Amino acid sequence: MNDISYVFVFFTLLLLAAPFTGYYMAWILESKSLPSERLVFRYLGLEHLENQKPKEYLKSLIVFHLIGGILLFLILSFQDKLPFNSLKLAGMDWDLALNTTISFITNTNWQAYSGESQLSYFSQAVGLTPQNFLSAGVGISVLAFAGRAISSTTKQEFGNFWQDLYRSVFFILLPLSFVLAILLVSQGVVQSFADTIQTIGFDGNPVSIPLGPAASQVSIKQLGTNGGGFFGVNSAHPFENPTPISNFLELFSILFLPAASVFLYGKAVGSFRHAWVVFFVMLALILLGWAVVFLSETGSVGFWEGKETRFSLTESSLWLSATSAASNGSVNSMHDSYSPLAGGVGLFQIMIGEVIFGGVGAGMYGMILFLVLTVFLSGLMTGRTPEYLGKKIESYDIKWVLVGILSPTVCILIGSAVTVMIGSGYTATGPHALSQVLYAFSSASGNNGSAFAGFGADTIWGNLALGVCMLVGRFSVIASVILLTGNMGRKKTTEKGLGSFRTDSLLFGGLLMGVILIVAGLSFFPVLSLGPILEQILISNGKLF
Structure with a gap:
């Protein structure tokens, strides 16, 4: 299948599903x-669930995360005393355990560790995997609340x-994940609690x-747009993503539920036409980003390091575009090895706030x-009450x-800025060093989880x-949306009239895209100019970093 056909089939299936x-x-x-819902809630002592006001809903959400976070922190810190630890791995240091805990409860899945060598099977299966369901379920829940309110x-x-949360996890995420897991196993993705295999490598050393x-x-x-990986190199690992079919399934899963969430919102607010406008704005932005990545990677200079040869450049570049547009940190190639322009596109898509499909919900x-900002600015320009x-x-x-919008930007x-000043973490020099730091803080603040490997x-x-x-990137946005x-839910809904501003038109879609790009551009263009943009110019003149 050629490049254009692959992308066409991918997005056509997304459009249909x-x-x-x-x-x-x-x-x-x-x-x-x-x-089973009544039976479960009766067992939990929650027989009479009442509708909640915004602050009550937000309070329940925060309490839930505190309880889950404490439990996960304890599992990671004391995994050496828990079962299914065939490698006899020690517990995580407190700062790494805290970082990992925050990462998974916020749907970020940022990994400052290598999963197969630092986490036991128990920590992976009992600690991390449930948070993948729960954090994604929270995203769906908040979107459902917002739709009802509006x-x-x-x-x-x-x-x-x-x-x-219960409905999101047990009636949406769990059934889909079960089906996808079976399909992945059929392609050779490992699913076992067996002990580590000890063998001899090609060089004669034990492996x-x-x-x-x-x-x-x-x-x-993938379905929960969590990202991260069981193995350190993620979906570039042959045990995690062995075939082109598994690659397509995992790649499609990254955008599947985020795209569906647009129509969940459209159904909730009673306007599928409005949902279609938002969907096509997202689609246009991700296609534009992929085109820049693909053309940059297939230019006169080849950037082949860090890419798996069992996947084509189309598959790798589309994955980079999808995972940075969605709130998903998984990779099937190393983003640090892409051309500065291609890596810059991924970085910019995260900086936008990951609203190009973004995370589930x-x-x-x-x-x-x-959307609200676009309507507000349009009202100011035309003299109408927005x-x-x-x-x-x-x-x-x-x-x-x-x-x-601004809280993650400030982070x-x-x-x-502080990281560059103290010289922490980055290994490169020149503008690429700044790109590494920017990507890390953008990924954390955007709850993405991918990273420049250096x-x-x-x-x-x-x-x-x-x-x-x-924490700021997740909960500042959640609190803002809920409040x-x-x-808005307390306000009377006015009837549409001749002077009403339509939000289901091509004009509104153009305005929405313009506001997204302008807000992100004003916030980040200066620093991007010193990072990936400057590096691309210097590489074109033969200077490498």
């Missing part, structure tokens, strides 16, 4: 009752967090080949901030929009600073 899946997700989340008429309660329950973790890490609820889907936009709403810029994050500063950025949409 996303609307139906989004409709199914909406049906699950809005059903009055689901099989579509309501003067109500103040918009669903229950515990019910939304340890770890196995482990990889397929079950890979399936949810998270990409779409992050896009809500840009309204989004019949809800008037006021100063309170715009304040939370700005908090949600990226300040964190990168950046060493396992230091006290790296673990703590990136951990703080992960913004909760406030």
Whole structure:
């Protein structure tokens, strides 16, 4: 299959599958009752779940993360005293355990360690894998809350967090992950609790080949846009991604549920036309990014280091575009080895806020901030009272929009500046060193999890600073969206008139794309000019870093 055909088939399948899946997700989340749900909640002592106000919903969400975070931290710190540890691995140092805990509860899956050599099977299967489900379920839950709030008429309660989370995990993520795990096993992805295989390498030296329950973790890490990997080199490892078919399945899974989340939102707010506009804006941005990456990689200078020869350049470049557009940190090639322009595209897509499909639920609820901002700016330009889907936009709403958009931006810029000043983590010189640092803090603040491999994050500063950025990048956006949409939900929905600003038109799609690119450009173009852009210019003149 040639390059264009591969990309065409990939996005055509995404286009066909996303609307139906989004409709199914909406049906699950809005059903009055689901099989086994009452029995489970009765067993947990939660028989009478009541709808929650925005602050109550947010409080439940934060308490849930605190409990899950403490449990995961203890598992990682004391894995040497827990079962299924055939390599007799020690517990993680406190700062690395804290960084890893924050990483997985925030759906980032940033890894400052090599999974197969530093984590036991128990830590992988019991500690990390459940968080892949739960963090993705939180993203779907927050989006469901936002959709209910915006579509309501003067109500103040918009669903229950515990019910939304249960339905997201057990009726959406778990069934899909089970099917994908079976398909991956059929392609040779390992799924075993057997001891590490001891053998002799080609050079005559002893070699340890770890196995482990990889397929079950890979399936949810991709479907849940968690990223990370069972093995240190991620989906570039032949045990984690052995064939072109497994590569396609994993790559498709990265964008599958984020794309469906757009139509979940459209169903929730009662406007599939609006959802289609948002979807095509996202599609246009990711295709534009892929085209730049692909053309840069196939130019006069070949950047072949760090790419798996069993995958074509189309497969590798499309993966880079998808994983940096979605909130997914998995890789099937090393981003640090791409041309500066190609790596810069991945970096820029993360900096935008990962709203080009983004994470499961998270990409779409992050896009809500840009939708409201676009309507607000359009209203200012035309002299109209800005309204989004019949809800008037006021100063309170715009304040939370700005908090949600600017908080991760501040983390990226300040964190990168301090890291460069103290000389921590980066191994390169010149502009590429700045690119390594920028990518690390963008990945953490955008809850992405991928990295330029030359950046060493396992230091006290790296673990703590990136951990703080992960928390800010996740919860500042969640809090902003919940409080913004909760406030809009209390307002009366006005009827559409001749003066209403349509949000389901080609014009609105163009304005939305312009606002995204302008906001990101104003925030990051100066620092990008000193990093990947300058490096690309210097490489064109024969200077390498």
